[in-house]
Amino acid sequence: MAGIYVHIPFCRKACHYCDFHFSTSLSNRKPMVDAICQELRQHSDTLTGEGIETIYFGGGTPSVLLKSELIQILDTIKDCFSLSAEIECTLEANPDDCSTQNLQDWFESGVNRLSIGVQSFDQRDLTWMNRSHDHLQATASILEAEKVGYKSINLDLIYGVPTMPADVWKSNVQQALNLPINHISAYSLTVEQGTALHHFVKTKKYPSLDEEKSAIEFEYFLNEIKTKGWEQYEISNYCKPGGYAQHNTNYWKQKAYIGVGPSAHSYQSGYRRWNIANNAKYLRAIEQGDIFFSDEKLSETDQINELIMLGLRTKWGVDTSAILDEFNFDLDKHVGQEIKNYERSGKLTQSGGIITLTDQGKLIADRIAAALFTTE
Amino acid sequence: MKNIRNFCIIAHIDHGKSTLADRLLQETKTVSERDLKAQVLDDMDLERERGITIKSHAIQMKHVHEGEEYTLNLIDTPGHVDFSYEVSRSIAACEGALLIVDAAQGIQAQTISNLYLALDHELEIIPILNKMDLPGAMPEEVKDQIEELILCDRDDIIPASGKTGLGVKEILKAIIDRVPAPKGDPKAPLKALIFDSVFNSFRGIIAYFKVIDGSIQKGDHVKFINTGKEYHADEIGVLKLTQEPKDDIKTGNVGYIISGIKEAKEVKVGDTITKVEEPTQTAVLGFEDVKPMVFAGIYPVDTEDFEELREAMGKLQLNDASLVFEPESSAALGFGFRCGFLGMLHMEIIQERLEREFGMTVITTVPNVSYHAFNKRGEQNIVNNPTDLPQGSNLDYVEEPYINAQIITAGDYVGAVMGLCMEKRGQLKNQVYLTTSRVELTFEMPMAEVVFDFYDKLKSISRGYASFDYHPIEYRQSELIKLDILLNAKPVDALSAIIHRDKAYEYGKKICLKLKELIPKQQFEIAIQAGIGSKIVARETIKAMRKDVTAKCYGGDITRKRKLLEKQKKGKKRMRQVGNVEIPQSAFMAVLKIND
Numbered sequence: 001m002a003g004i005y006v007h008i009p010f011c012r013k014a015c016h017y018c019d020f021h022f023s024t025s026l027s028n029r030k031p032m033v034d035a036i037c038q039e040l041r042q043h044s045d046t047l048t049g050e051g052i053e054t055i056y057f058g059g060g061t062p063s064v065l066l067k068s069e070l071i072q073i074l075d076t077i078k079d080c081f082s083l084s085a086e087i088e089c090t091l092e093a094n095p096d097d098c099s100t101q102n103l104q105d106w107f108e109s110g111v112n113r114l115s116i117g118v119q120s121f122d123q124r125d126l127t128w129m130n131r132s133h134d135h136l137q138a139t140a141s142i143l144e145a146e147k148v149g150y151k152s153i154n155l156d157l158i159y160g161v162p163t164m165p166a167d168v169w170k171s172n173v174q175q176a177l178n179l180p181i182n183h184i185s186a187y188s189l190t191v192e193q194g195t196a197l198h199h200f201v202k203t204k205k206y207p208s209l210d211e212e213k214s215a216i217e218f219e220y221f222l223n224e225i226k227t228k229g230w231e232q233y234e235i236s237n238y239c240k241p242g243g244y245a246q247h248n249t250n251y252w253k254q255k256a257y258i259g260v261g262p263s264a265h266s267y268q269s270g271y272r273r274w275n276i277a278n279n280a281k282y283l284r285a286i287e288q289g290d291i292f293f294s295d296e297k298l299s300e301t302d303q304i305n306e307l308i309m310l311g312l313r314t315k316w317g318v319d320t321s322a323i324l325d326e327f328n329f330d331l332d333k334h335v336g337q338e339i340k341n342y343e344r345s346g347k348l349t350q351s352g353g354i355i356t357l358t359d360q361g362k363l364i365a366d367r368i369a370a371a372l373f374t375t376e
Numbered sequence: 377m378k379n380i381r382n383f384c385i386i387a388h389i390d391h392g393k394s395t396l397a398d399r400l401l402q403e404t405k406t407v408s409e410r411d412l413k414a415q416v417l418d419d420m421d422l423e424r425e426r427g428i429t430i431k432s433h434a435i436q437m438k439h440v441h442e443g444e445e446y447t448l449n450l451i452d453t454p455g456h457v458d459f460s461y462e463v464s465r466s467i468a469a470c471e472g473a474l475l476i477v478d479a480a481q482g483i484q485a486q487t488i489s490n491l492y493l494a495l496d497h498e499l500e501i502i503p504i505l506n507k508m509d510l511p512g513a514m515p516e517e518v519k520d521q522i523e524e525l526i527l528c529d530r531d532d533i534i535p536a537s538g539k540t541g542l543g544v545k546e547i548l549k550a551i552i553d554r555v556p557a558p559k560g561d562p563k564a565p566l567k568a569l570i571f572d573s574v575f576n577s578f579r580g581i582i583a584y585f586k587v588i589d590g591s592i593q594k595g596d597h598v599k600f601i602n603t604g605k606e607y608h609a610d611e612i613g614v615l616k617l618t619q620e621p622k623d624d625i626k627t628g629n630v631g632y633i634i635s636g637i638k639e640a641k642e643v644k645v646g647d648t649i650t651k652v653e654e655p656t657q658t659a660v661l662g663f664e665d666v667k668p669m670v671f672a673g674i675y676p677v678d679t680e681d682f683e684e685l686r687e688a689m690g691k692l693q694l695n696d697a698s699l700v701f702e703p704e705s706s707a708a709l710g711f712g713f714r715c716g717f718l719g720m721l722h723m724e725i726i727q728e729r730l731e732r733e734f735g736m737t738v739i740t741t742v743p744n745v746s747y748h749a750f751n752k753r754g755e756q757n758i759v760n761n762p763t764d765l766p767q768g769s770n771l772d773y774v775e776e777p778y779i780n781a782q783i784i785t786a787g788d789y790v791g792a793v794m795g796l797c798m799e800k801r802g803q804l805k806n807q808v809y810l811t812t813s814r815v816e817l818t819f820e821m822p823m824a825e826v827v828f829d830f831y832d833k834l835k836s837i838s839r840g841y842a843s844f845d846y847h848p849i850e851y852r853q854s855e856l857i858k859l860d861i862l863l864n865a866k867p868v869d870a871l872s873a874i875i876h877r878d879k880a881y882e883y884g885k886k887i888c889l890k891l892k893e894l895i896p897k898q899q900f901e902i903a904i905q906a907g908i909g910s911k912i913v914a915r916e917t918i919k920a921m922r923k924d925v926t927a928k929c930y931g932g933d934i935t936r937k938r939k940l941l942e943k944q945k946k947g948k949k950r951m952r953q954v955g956n957v958e959i960p961q962s963a964f965m966a967v968l969k970i971n972d
Binding site for chain 2: 005020187188189190211212214215218235236248251252257259263264265267272274296298302305306309310313345362363364365366367369370371373375
């Protein structure tokens with residue numbers, strides 16, 4: 001089982017909070033698609049024996065691709081890899097790109113899951129975030145996608161926005177739950193280095209984040225979604241029964257994946273590499289046959305720590321016996337006391353060698369992960 | 377002896393002493409152009425970076441004047457108030473002094489106090505107006521100041537520039553013509569004054585001395601009068617750019633002695649060298665055991681590094697006898713040392729040397745002075761650590777050291793300077809106009825008040841136009857109390873401080889606020905309190921950590937996030953725990969940053 005991530009590094013507009021790699025000039029789109037296809041061909045022998053089960057177009061904004069470009073990439077993938085019959089093929093789309101025509105084009109090309117960047121249904125928030133769509137497009141895009149035939153739709157929401165009144169968040173949650181979707185990614189707003197938001201907060205143009213507000217909104221969301229029969233299967237990811245995003249779930253389970261395009265990461269059995277996060281340099285390197293990535297071999301300790309960090313974020317938890325089997329490392333022997341302390345204070349539970357966080361624990365998942373890390 | 381001239385240089389930091397000294401060495405061909413690294417006399421990296429001479433040195437020059445060869449011994453002096461005793465011993469070894477004044481900045485307090493020391497020792501003063509090349513030079517005004525200060529003839533002031541070489545020949549001529557030759561008795565028993573010492577990792581301690589009476593020969597069996605220790609003079613010699621061994625050093629001359637001494641504390645500046653067989657009847661006057669003025673705890677960052685720190689401190693003490701330390705332990709910080717320093721600069725230097733020379737990063741606690749605590753029976757206890765202050769019925773009263781502080785500033789800043797000194801519990805003792813625009817203020821104030829931020833504050837309120845010098849005078853009784861800092865009701869011993877009762881509230885409030893900034897949120901609420909005995913005078917609260925979780929963690933985020941968390945875990949390992957509260961190292965130095 002393996003996945004392919006395709007990074008489309010173009011956006012129409014720069015959202016204030018975003019620190020992913022993109023360019024707002026779309027002029028290099030054609031050469032970029034060619035370069036991505038070339039990189040895919042270089043990978044064709046790296047995942048031998050593993051069928052591709054998921055394809056994910058992320059960004060940036062992959063919905064800026066023309067139908068022909070999308071097909072070009074998907075055809076290249078089909079040429080180079082063996083695909084599973086049940087493949088999950090996700091495309092991240094902005095609501096303003098979701099015209100009926102586009103939705104149909106993607107569907108016909110093989111996309112069977114959409115991840116729609118709604119973020120909020122309130123125009124004030126969208127303006128504050130510098131999103132390219134408006135609040136009407138947010139709802140319309142999803143209703144239209146359902147009509148076209150998408151069975152699997154995710155929408156992104158952002159909470160913890162300091163200027164967002166509490167009732168707007170509640171309303172956002174309710175509106176989302178009333179739409180024909182089976183997945184929500186709800187992110188706490190984060191101020192990342194180098195973003196416009198970071199600058200605005202630093203210069204006091206925007207208020208700084210309010211941890212308490214974010215926690216309250218998280219708790220509200222968690223409660224609402226559970227009463228509607230949804231499931232939180234990762235810190236920021238929620239679905240109706242069975243609606244797991246396969247592609248992302250593979251990341252959290254340390255499965256192999258290939259990432260193509262500028263800034264994309266790849267991972268396979270303890271080896272991770274990441275492409276240069278610069279469109280022009282990426283294009284030039286691909287064209288001239290130069291190295292366009294850095295890489296790192298993870299030590300066993302690194303791998304164990306990643307399993308802990310990722311496992312704690314998910315409903316599947318940290319499988320201590322699997323770690324013992326694979327690395328001959330006994331977590332309980334090294335951080336047994338820490339585990340017990342967190343268990344006693346109601347932050348985690350243990351059952352059958354699996355450690356999972358409680359709702360209280362999820363609020364401080366990073367702190368708990370750091371405490372359970374091994375430093376040898 | 378009649379052709380020997382011993383002189384020192386009195387100057388304020390940055391007034392160009394070292395550059396001018398280099399010019400003298402160049403002019404007398406003591407050092408070749410090629411060898412002349414900038415500021416030859418400052419050979420420690422640290423000294424050069426700070427632009428001041430920390431340890432004094434001596435150097436001998438030969439100069440032919442009107443057909444006769446003269447031996448000129450330049451005895452360099454440290455330029456910081458922390459080292460005033462060493463300065464006094466250097467001065468005691470000289471017959472003359474170059475008074476170097478920056479033509480743009482005029483006389484500073486430090487210069488004045490050293491100048492009077494020199495006048496007390498009846499040194500011949502040669503005033504020099506340096507940095508004449510600067511566009512901001514005000515020679516006439518500064519000449520007025522010099523004239524008033526030493527009552528010299530205006531024409532005797534030599535205009536000079538270390539940068540251009542202006543006045544260097546005139547200075548050499550003045551040294552020979554005006555500084556008297558030493559007046560010792562060559563036939564009397566050996567009497568030599570130790571004015572400095574340095575540590576050499578191969579040869580041990582090298583002591584620098586001036587022969588006052590008699591002479592010393594290689595191989596002599598000598599005795600250091602104050603320590604009572606006896607040695608053989610394995611090697612003696614004079615100090616050129618490097619040491620030059622000699623068979624004897626005669627009356628009036630300056631030299632060095634190597635006698636296999638391993639520890640700096642055996643060689644005390646101000647001590648007298650004599651011969652065991654034929655000792656002098658009188659030691660050189662003015663010997664003092666240098667006493668540390670400022671105390672602070674020094675702890676290893678990683679508790680396991682205590683032994684390593686002990687070793688490093690021991691090595692530092694080998695060449696810095698003024699550093700004293702003894703082991704202590706703190707509930708918050710573990711095992712460390714209570715160290716005594718000559719002053720704040722000395723403390724910073726030790727901290728930096730530990731880091732540079734031994735790779736030891738340390739936690740330094742709040743510095744304090746040495747207090748005298750008295751019980752009802754009138755018995756005195758010396759308190760160098762706030763936690764040692766007796767409490768309740770074991771304490772009758774406390775005395776603290778007072779200093780006499782001299783501040784020279786421009787007339788415009790007198791009000792601000794007085795305000796600052798009053799706030800620091802100072803009492804104005806004297807106010808003298810040195811010129812129409814320069815005022816010398818004399819205060820008596822508690823040493824404790826000048827320990828941390830006084831000098832910085834002084835500089836900022838006077839925009840740099842104030843200089844400061846002090847001497848300890850006596851111990852006086854004060855209303856002093858111990859202020860404790862509590863985290864969730866547990867006292868943090870390393871944060872306790874002894875302060876004046878009237879300041880306890882304000883200080884407590886400030887430190888609680890600062891700690892609130894420095895201690896990260898934890899899983900539970902943290903109460904930060906400042907208390908005197910059982911009475912709480914200030915409180916702040918750190919709210920419980922509500923949320924500590926990354927929003928997005930996909931393929932591209934994993935490595936970066938893992939590394940971040942690993943770093944967090946390492947940082948946490950270095951934190952100290954008091955009760956259930958984890959305290960970062962920075963918090964222990966909070967007091968020093970209280971006004972940031």
